[in-house]
Amino acid sequence: MTIHQMPADDTKPAYNYAYLDEQTKRMIRRALLKAVAVPGYQVPFGSREMPLARGWGTGGIQITAAIIGPADTLKVIDQGADDTTNAVSIRKFFERTADARTCEATDEATIIQTRHRIPEAPLKSGQVMVYQVPMPEPLRRLEPREAETRKMHAWAEYGLMQVKLYEDIARYGEITKTYDYPVMVNGRYVMAPSPIPKFDNPKMHMSPALQLFGAGREKRIYALPPHTSVRSLDFEDHPFRIQSWTQPCGLCGAGDSYLDEVVIDDQGGRMFVCSDSHYCETRRAEGHRGTMLGDAAASGLVEEAAQ
């Protein structure tokens, strides 16, 4: 009956373009349209079983599969880098199933699927950001029951969240949420920005790019249309602020990018490098040099741009 039972040479079962069947893509697109129409609202969708593990980006993959076409150029990043294993794996998935043209350059991409970061280079009109979301419900840590959190959103009942942020300040002197920092979208819905560092939150505000969020395991899609107001929750006397470092990137010298800390020895040695690998490479190609670039290049770990 089914194809797999006759693995003869002449029957080569083929997957549909971008893996998902067209009906499923249509279902996802309908959910996306609703999500765009109601910014920040979590739209339930019939998330499919994917050949990659739940929690490893299946929501983002389904969105990308539903919107990608032959004219698109896809960039996939994880932790800001194009070469982390899961980013490589997802990029390969689309190269294989959608014959996708892929790239690492932020400005060349039409679709950027990401986990945990927004690229440093500003996004532009026509680009689509696809976020992989593990927990779409910003109130989940405060209220585990979905039936309750949906009501809280319906009534815009967000006092609990404000109290939680206040309690942080009372206990630690500041809000201790460093990633997945809750945002108010279009003055209506509190939304989880996915576990991007709060450093990236301001990039969402009034972004010219379309931003789509997919939570495969939790079966939710939500969106930020271009030029949507995204305000990180805070208090007048405790304004929102982002992370900062005391030193610039050790490779490219950037002082305005999000840095990863790399342990270089067991004597407490540390170096800080851009988490956005393409941003760092671009700057090095332009001739920017960090203090550690010589060492790193000498040991063959990065290529130093020809001077």
Place this chain on the structure above:
Amino acid sequence: MYVAVKGGEAAILATHDLVAEARRGDPAVPEISVAQIREQQALACARVMNEGSLYDQDLAALALKQSQGDVIEAAFLMRAYRTTLPRFGSSEPLDTAAMAIRRRVSATYKDLPGGQVLGPTYDYTHRLFDFALMEPQQAPSPLGWGEGMPRDAQNAGSPSVPSSDPASPGHLLPQGEKERAPLDATMPRVPDILGAEGLMEAEEPPEGDPRPFDLTRDPVSFPADRDVRLQSMARGDEGFLLGLGYSVQRGFGGTHPFVGEVRVGEVAVEFVPEELGFAVDLGDVTLTECQMVNQFQGSKDVPPQFTRGYGLVFGHSERKAMSMSLVDRALKARDFGEATNYPAQQDEFVLYHADNVEAAGFVEHLKLPHYVDFQGELELIRRIRREREERLAQEQNAMPEAAE
């Protein structure tokens, strides 16, 4: 020196080779075949079919082979394949009363129409190693569990049952000539017997008998209806449901169940093609069905009656079917106006967490890089500690003045 962050691509390619090597093990040992797994590890295959939500013994065996016997990984393979299959329709409802019985036991009646059929079970085996199985058996018995008449399996200890002493396992032998007669073609299900007397909670399809929900196509919302709950549990993790069912029995939930009946056997799957207009037999599936009889006090409007917990799963999977029927009854608590204080009574808790493919994915995703978020936490905790030290230092300095 600086840890390499490059190289993800090469590492992934290398790991695929390493997995293939580990899967094969020592090349001096003959490779196991899919058919061997299908025939000789049938209970593992059944679990993979259940949790993979796809009835296909060959694929289940292949999944087990490919996953080195990792059942959850195998279920994942099944599901990822299942999701790509075209759906050409829904079968007619299965009639488990017309099941070709291999095994059927009731704990509520000593005897009942159709009789008790012990069939193949590990229940009364002594869990002693049969070291003879260390060597290949010379003449494998033709009495496979999946083959021939159900009678065959009952007539003798199955080759898999390590009680080789022909005298001791008397319970596995026919109880008398009556037992030698062919089994009835249909056997009433115990809850139906109770139902005829009006003692069992009636279960009718919802008004209009709508098409059941399909949780692989549509997102679940809560409170979830029974079709969703049963579907979710049928594909849920056996261990999770076992634990929940056990919790109900121990007191984290107030049901007191009797096994009305457990039955195992083959049921015909029929399909009505639109162009034909009559039912066509597609083949048989092996199923295990469990119906638990639970107490219920009744209410002002309803006289006291028993309530039902239902479990239905692929293959021979009694533990799963029983666990499912315990939790099914527990999840009816709300319908009966009972308190829902315990995990097994809360549909959102049970349904969201029973899916082991989802659970495994999310638990194991913690292996993925999180250095961006961790860097945020590092920055925060260092700063809070620094500010705290500064504050303490200031207080130290301020103290003597305050004392003066």
